[in-house]
Amino acid sequence: MGKPKVGFFDFSSCEGCQIELTNYGDADFLELLNHIEIVEFREAMSEKADHLDIACIEGSFTRESERKRLEDIRARADVVISFGACASTGGINALKNHQSDFKEYVYGKDADSPHLQSNLKALPVEAAIKVDYKVLGCPMDKYEFLNIVSSLLHGKTPYIPDYPVCVECKRRETICRFDLGDHCLGMVARAGCGAPCPADGIPCEACRGFVTNPNEDSLEKVLIDHGMPEERARTKSRMFTNTMRSDA
């Protein structure tokens, strides 16, 4: 059997997850190319392919006109991976989903211009097509992606943790943001990243989305108990998890 053919596609996103692929360094990247064949990757190459073993789709589904392109990728690919937060959960793009006036706010009276045709909400790719696996995170963790690729190469379901980021902070003995007078969303955020943000001195913003059954009520209470104004506490988790909140 030849090497699996892999394609990368981008929708509404910053394309940072694709950029992360360039950050493996020489040895790891060249080794990766021994096991997969990158056949389509608009950002880095001009070639195109008919059939794909794995399609990695970056970016959110935000315009009805994108549905056809997504369906085309789905039709060509055996396995579809939503690649990064925007594709997997809507990511940062969904931060304005709860607003009803964002188009008018940004475009004024030109809001109905056909150029700006857009869904009201930024949605994960799976809102348009079936997604087999999700790579979480903003940006995605490039080593977790390697593990996922390894699993798929061996026909094994990739393991993605479903416990909160607190587990990983504690494992690396990071001081809790709350103990430093800050706030954090680590208690409701899905782990797997290794908790780099609190270790770097900033709160977790839950870029990998919520764990299954996040305790949103307790989150709001804890934030308020630690001095956050109520309105901010109520809206805090919108940054990366707006599509996953109970009020979404």
Next chain:
Amino acid sequence: MMKTCFIKDQDFPVFIKNVIASENLIGPIAKQNKFVFDKLDNPEELRLDYDVTILPPKKYFFPPSQKLIEFDGEKYHDCIDPKKIILFGVHFYDIKSLDMTDYLFTEGKTDMNYMANRDAATIIGSNIQNVSERAFWGCIGREVKPKGHDGFITRLKDGSGYVYEIISHKGESLLTYGIFRDATEDEISAATRVNEEIMLECEARLPFPTDQLAERVRAEFNNEELWNELAEGCFSCGTCNTVCPTCYCFDVHDQWNLDQKSGSRNRYWDACLTSEFAKVSLGAGSSENFRSTRGERFRHRIMRKAVYLNDKLGGPACVGCGRCSTSCTADIADPARVYNKIMELEKEAEVAAQRSQNIFMPKQAMILRAHQATATERHFTLKMADGSSVHFEPGQILEVSLFGYGEIPIGYASSPTRTRTFDIVVRAVGRVSKALNKLDVGDSMFVRGPLGHGFPMEKLRSQNILIIAGGIGLCPTRSLIQYIMDRRDEFGKFTLFYGTRSPSERMFLDDLIDWHKSPDIDFFETVDTAEDSWDGNIGVITTLFEKSKLPSDTRVIICGPPVMYKFVIRELDKAGIPHDNIYVDLERRMKCGIGKCGHCQINDKYVCKDGPVFPFSEVEDLEEAL
């Protein structure tokens, strides 16, 4: 291997520096506003004044992620590769936790992935200089003592230096790195004092003995409402597990390397509070979670800590470090709070039950043993006919009755550490007691209790104790004597004076022989008058004061005939014992046992309800008291 050395304060940094130069030295260091165990690069980093570290030292033996096997195609090998380390400055509660994980990883089949690291380590304990806010090591599992360390270093209060207690050869080998000499007696006792005193600084957050915990917590297992309420704010984040020194659950995952041929099998710390922990896949995307609610997961952790492992570990699987409590963002993990809540439930239930109960209704008790102790005193061992256990404090009383004869108050004469049975001694002096004294094994009595207040155990713990018992006063104090003997390490110097009018009135003869032999108790006895065959002391009980040196911080318990009190207290005044530290066990005519009937009233106090044990300072100026 018990040897105790001393190193001067000014020599200590050089000692640490020398250890760093030759060994892999791990100790507590500051990390922003917290502490962690980490490798030391210079002596200044060592912070023996730490209160508690974020993670316990188990991370060196059972790391958060650990390779178990490396494979390459069909070839594979294990990854046991212990590194020699010296873990320095470990608090006693963390040593206890390592004792527990040592047991758990070696029980049945030994896990060498843990034990090899453990064997390669030298563990040096150190005294606690600062108590962390949520710690409760002062009151949980005190019956379990640390044992897995190789040495223990105590910084003396006066700053002169450190007393180093050597426990093993590994501990002894450190002597070569510093200027040590043998510690003097004074230094050794100063170190003992430092370690005793810090126990008192740890707030007594569990106002009940921990041996009652397991049973009561287990009794609430099906109280779904309780667990859901306790876990309402829970994030299922597993932080309480991850920072716990006695948690040791793990998960195992295989991982391929980039070459897609080689890889490793690794284990990771897991946490039973996370929702995934008890989830099993049933295939085709469906799954079953055996602990699907927050309340169930919360309960499981409390059961693991307070109930499930107790038989194996000899006490709760909790050392009172307070890490789970301080690191829980929702602040719901504090075990002390949970235990107290459960104990209060019991109390609430008791109150409710009491209201629906007639206070005069006794319960049947069966006589297991009966023994004529003296001509007039008969010693009974009883158990409740319904099989229920008895919970009382030493010094408390119960009402004992026989229908048709009546009811009399009697003190418990056995230790509450034995909950299945209890002892009483009945002196045949009245209608009821004479009838009771005719009973034998298999007969029943009818009892109500415990009643009143016994000896103030929370004030006696860690102290030097003197018990002065005159005549039948040995019966209620025997309860306390047995309690102290059962938990000898929790108390300081322990002395007993026992006086009777003549040798024939001596009771508990087997006990007396044991106590004379035991190194755990300084036992002095006297009789007022005796035949020539008596080779012990003759004279009133105050003559015993010449025989024993009495530290002025001793706590004294007096129980005996009223005439004895005045003379004994005069001697205690001479020894400079404050009256706050003297407790007297008063005897009055008690009828109801619940502070209603008025017979035992002294001024505004009822002996049966407020006593029978009182601090002497509370009753000395009370008319009619003594």
Next chain:
Amino acid sequence: MKKDVNINVHHLTRVEGHGNILVDVKKGKIEECTWQVPESPRFFEAMIRGRHYTEVARITSRICGICSIGHTLASVKATESACGIEITEQVKKLRTILKHAENFDSHVLHVGVLVAPDLLGAPSVFPLVASHGPVVACVLRLKRLGHEWGSVLAGRTTHPTTVIPGGFSKMLTKKDLVDLKEKILASVDDINTLVATVASLAPNIPAFDRPTEYVAVSSDDEYGLYDGLIQTTMPDGKKERFSVADYKLVTNEYVSPNSTAKYAKHNMDSYAAGALARFNNNREQLHPEAKKIAEALGMTSLVTNPYLNSAAQVIECVHSVYDSLRLIDELVADPDYDPHQELVKPTRFGNGSSAVEVPRGILFHEYTYDKEGMCIGGNCIIPTNQNHGNIQLDFDKLVPEMLEADKSEEEMTLALEMLVRAYDPCISCSAHYLDVRFKK
């Protein structure tokens, strides 16, 4: 010659984001010749409404994955200006080293992975792994250096963690700085290899000239990147400076009917931003080692060939290496350097703006905060947007020239694609849609 040409490049490859090239020539007459930007709108301005000042940079960083360090720095600087925060000199130096890291990282990627295939006649870098293995490996090593150099300062290079209003949430120790210096020094041979490779391929760079206006950050103290004023240089070399708060006087954004992104113009009908614009404004302040490379490439005065933007990027790579080494030495020698210094706290909340040079050119951020520190409005002007007009005017000159020279459709397509790529456009950025107002 009256021929027909029809070029329709839908979603141009090897650029960041989506762009289309449309050329329609009927019988020698140009009916259409446009550069289109159809990227999906993302509404960042709506997103930052009601967010706390400490969160805003984490949101606007997500405008672009490739220059997220630049967006973060620009955002944090604008927020600091709006909040009356004066950062310490040491933080400023560290951020400058970080800025160097991003420019180096991005330039290496652009020149080595996206442009090199054009110069070597390959469709992408992947076939070059076989044909030019050592060079590809060298580029990947330098790419890793740029990534590690940025990561050690910023936590990570895609959506950095440590750069926050008031300073750094985690600051390098002197030992970290010395280690970074060692790491950079160890890569000097690879940098020389890259320079030599580009120099050898320089003859393959198309010859084309269109003098335009060049806009860049400029400072009296250094080659403008992290901090400075706005400066424009006209084709005749005449320079003019503006304060950052007056950035709208320079950008004068307007809407082109051909594209969803906004265009910009100043004195002329368009202006250029980017490495070449910086070179043309500030080349006297380049590190001597970088000046040597410029001389070797024959770039000694104002350069008006937009294809040479890639060459200017290589020159900047060398400058970033040596200027960073200088800054590291200064910080290590500084007796007052304190890696545990406190963050500087806000002294007020109001309006503030910033200008930072990102790999593709000058970037502006502006925010307004209410008295609770919550964002009530913002604006970002992206270098790629500022270049769209200039690309269009380059097309307008280049297409007739190529028709004149009787180039084939394939040759013309490649030349137009290469031109767009030379600008290193970042179209995700340009479609961020902050403060977009369409004309009626």
